[in-house]
Amino acid sequence: MAITRDDVLHVARLARLELSDEEVERFGGQLSAILDAVGKVSELDLDDVPPTSHPLDLVNVFGEDVPRPCLSREEALANAPDPEDGFFGVPPV
Amino acid sequence: MIDTLRITAEEAMGLLERREVSPAELRRAYLDAIAERNPELHAYLTVTADSPGDSVPIAFKDVVSTKGVETTAGSKILKGYVPVFDSTVAARCKDAGLSLLGKTNMDEFAMGSSTENSAFGPSHNPWDTDRVPGGSSGGSAAAVAGGLAPWALGSDTGGSIKQPAALCGIVGLRPTYGTVSRYGIVAFASSLDQIGPLTRTVRDCALLYRIVSGRDPCDTTTVELPLPVEIPEVEDLKGLRIGVPRELNEAEGIEPGVGVAVENAIELARSLGAEIGACELPRSVEFGMPCYYLIAPAEASSNLARYDGVRYGLRSDVEGGLTELYERTRHDGFGDEPKRRIMLGTYALSAGYYEAYYGQAQKVRTVISREFAAAFERFDVLVSPTSPTVAFRLGEKTANPLAMYLADVLTIPPNMAGLPSLSIPCGLSDGLPVGLQLIGPQFSENTLFRAAHALERAIGFDTVPERLR
Numbered sequence: 001m002a003i004t005r006d007d008v009l010h011v012a013r014l015a016r017l018e019l020s021d022e023e024v025e026r027f028g029g030q031l032s033a034i035l036d037a038v039g040k041v042s043e044l045d046l047d048d049v050p051p052t053s054h055p056l057d058l059v060n061v062f063g064e065d066v067p068r069p070c071l072s073r074e075e076a077l078a079n080a081p082d083p084e085d086g087f088f089g090v091p092p093v
Numbered sequence: 094m095i096d097t098l099r100i101t102a103e104e105a106m107g108l109l110e111r112r113e114v115s116p117a118e119l120r121r122a123y124l125d126a127i128a129e130r131n132p133e134l135h136a137y138l139t140v141t142a143d144s145p146g147d148s149v150p151i152a153f154k155d156v157v158s159t160k161g162v163e164t165t166a167g168s169k170i171l172k173g174y175v176p177v178f179d180s181t182v183a184a185r186c187k188d189a190g191l192s193l194l195g196k197t198n199m200d201e202f203a204m205g206s207s208t209e210n211s212a213f214g215p216s217h218n219p220w221d222t223d224r225v226p227g228g229s230s231g232g233s234a235a236a237v238a239g240g241l242a243p244w245a246l247g248s249d250t251g252g253s254i255k256q257p258a259a260l261c262g263i264v265g266l267r268p269t270y271g272t273v274s275r276y277g278i279v280a281f282a283s284s285l286d287q288i289g290p291l292t293r294t295v296r297d298c299a300l301l302y303r304i305v306s307g308r309d310p311c312d313t314t315t316v317e318l319p320l321p322v323e324i325p326e327v328e329d330l331k332g333l334r335i336g337v338p339r340e341l342n343e344a345e346g347i348e349p350g351v352g353v354a355v356e357n358a359i360e361l362a363r364s365l366g367a368e369i370g371a372c373e374l375p376r377s378v379e380f381g382m383p384c385y386y387l388i389a390p391a392e393a394s395s396n397l398a399r400y401d402g403v404r405y406g407l408r409s410d411v412e413g414g415l416t417e418l419y420e421r422t423r424h425d426g427f428g429d430e431p432k433r434r435i436m437l438g439t440y441a442l443s444a445g446y447y448e449a450y451y452g453q454a455q456k457v458r459t460v461i462s463r464e465f466a467a468a469f470e471r472f473d474v475l476v477s478p479t480s481p482t483v484a485f486r487l488g489e490k491t492a493n494p495l496a497m498y499l500a501d502v503l504t505i506p507p508n509m510a511g512l513p514s515l516s517i518p519c520g521l522s523d524g525l526p527v528g529l530q531l532i533g534p535q536f537s538e539n540t541l542f543r544a545a546h547a548l549e550r551a552i553g554f555d556t557v558p559e560r561l562r
Contacts (some may be wrong), residue, residue, distance in 0.1 A: 006438070015394060015439040016401070016416065017432060018424035027436055030494055034437060037495055038383040041453045044376070046461070051455030052462060054284055054314070055270040055511025056535070061313040075177040079405035088403050093415045 003032045094121040098240035099558045102297040102516050105231045115146050123194055124371045135216045136236040139163050139196040141503045146192030152242035155196040156203055158277035160181050166279040167199040167211040170407045170426025177550050180277025182288055189304045192500055194242050197232030201428045203253055203281045205498035208493050210430045218261060220525055220558040224484040228259030233291045234261040244292040244301055249450045250285045251385050252504025255516040258291050259479035259528020262518040262556050264298045264510030265291045268488050269535045270511035271316045274309035282392035285508055293556050296545040299324045318522040318531045323539045325518060325546035331366035333544055336472030338380040339371060341503055346481040350522025355478045358519040358529045371470045376460045381506040385497060387441050387454035397431060462510040469534045472542050477503055479516040479528030515541045518554040
């Protein structure tokens with residue numbers, strides 16, 4: 001399956017990923033080859049087979065609602081690249 | 094004098110208990126070995142000179158959050174990130190008295206089979222430094238095989254513990270999904286990621302699994318083990334039914350020398366009393382790889398959305414607003430493989446393609462689980478090569494992502510079904526280690542340990558790389 005340049009740019013935008021022209025070119029070709037290989041899954045007729053989203057049969061795991069210590073504001077901001085007045089700083093939205 | 098290339102973690106514990114060495118002397122021996130050989134192996138990204146603990150030391154793959162110690166997941170986007178909390182496995186190791194030797198190298202975000210995708214340069218195989226140690230837990234495998242740690246933790250999504258263990262001639266366990274907490278582990282593909290031990294012996298593997306396993310309230314995908322972990326002692330295989338799945342043992346690309354070493358191990362198992370029989374997994378191998386390379390990238394594209402330059406990690410300087418900041422930071426911070434997988438996963442999840450790709454792959458996953466379940470009606474354990482090849486040369490597969498993906502073709506199928514599987518060294522091919530993969534039903538780790546221990550004793554593999562003997 002051939003991935004067009006527009007496909008690559010569309011997906012990159014969905015993923016909030018800037019790509020250089022060289023990357024668009026290179027990843028486009030590689031993604032086409034990979035999609036050809038993984039597209040093999042469509043060869044199987046699996047209409048009656050349920051999907052597996054999780055390998056264990058766990059449903060609705062609940063925890064006790066018990067308060068416990070959490071990160072302080074200083075700890076939460078310790079790795080922030082641009083903390084500002086006790087908040088995460090970002091450019092204008 | 095402690096020979097870090099030969100001593101097992103269990104033996105080191107014995108020395109400590111008998112007070113023949115102190116914890117500090119033991120640590121010093123490993124730190125000396127690291128100073129001597131890490132420059133050529135590049136197994137560690139960070140070495141922790143000081144770390145408390147009165148038992149044996151340990152190394153963690155750099156995907157394990159360690160409070161106060163840089164944790165990068167092999168990525169430039171996390172360079173300088175210092176966790177403010179411990180992962181549950183790090184806390185459990187601390188509670189058991191294991192001091193930290195350091196954080197080991199890995200393919201970026203655990204995406205790869207050679208460590209060549211690390212943003213900080215590849216690790217090298219202690220058996221031949223021109224070759225890769227496997228991946229993505231290649232740094233942990235090289236550290237243990239090269240005598241730079243008695244044992245280590247790694248993570249395994251498609252084969253990232255088993256394959257490097259095989260390529261470096263050591264033991265590696267990917268446990269049953271849900272038996273080891275992922276709280277504080279840098280996430281890759283959450284329905285597949287598991288944490289597990291890389292060790293020099295099967296008994297060490299069981300000892301470390303005992304320390305890290307069990308339910309964790311902070312990770313709701315974990316469960317309590319149905320039975321306590323047993324440290325294996327029995328040295329025969331009487332009564333054990335071993336299945337040899339045709340597709341896993343005759344897959345295209347298995348090197349002849351690898352096939353021979355595995356066949357010899359199977360014959361040895363027979364002589365130890367195991368019943369050996371052939372079986373089939375008709376679609377698990379053929380469709381396992383395609384299934385994995387849809388599900389794992391899809392989940393990765395979601396998990397890696399958190400790296401946006403806002404709360405932690407790299408932030409690029411950019412003119413413009415928040416979207417430009419996200420896009421540029423992710424462009425600058427991620428290497429090629431995460432970018433490829435984010436793109437692939439986003440594509441597979443996008444409108445119009447979801448059902449054909451991700452949805453269909455989830456159904457294939459059910460098919461694979463059913464095939465294994467059928468095989469386990471007749472057998473206790475299934476065996477195959479862990480990796481189709483021995484350690485390959487650095488650079489050999491980097492130009493072709495698909496060729497690299499095939500390194501995991503034999504480890505992926507059991508992973509898709511959430512099964513435990515373990516790799517032990519079973520011989521040499523061209524002077525390089527060959528791994529034997531043992532696969533069991535969910536929660537059958539004790540059976541795997543027993544089988545692997547008996548085989549390990551009978552095989553008598555010398556885990557010290559020939560060039561270091």
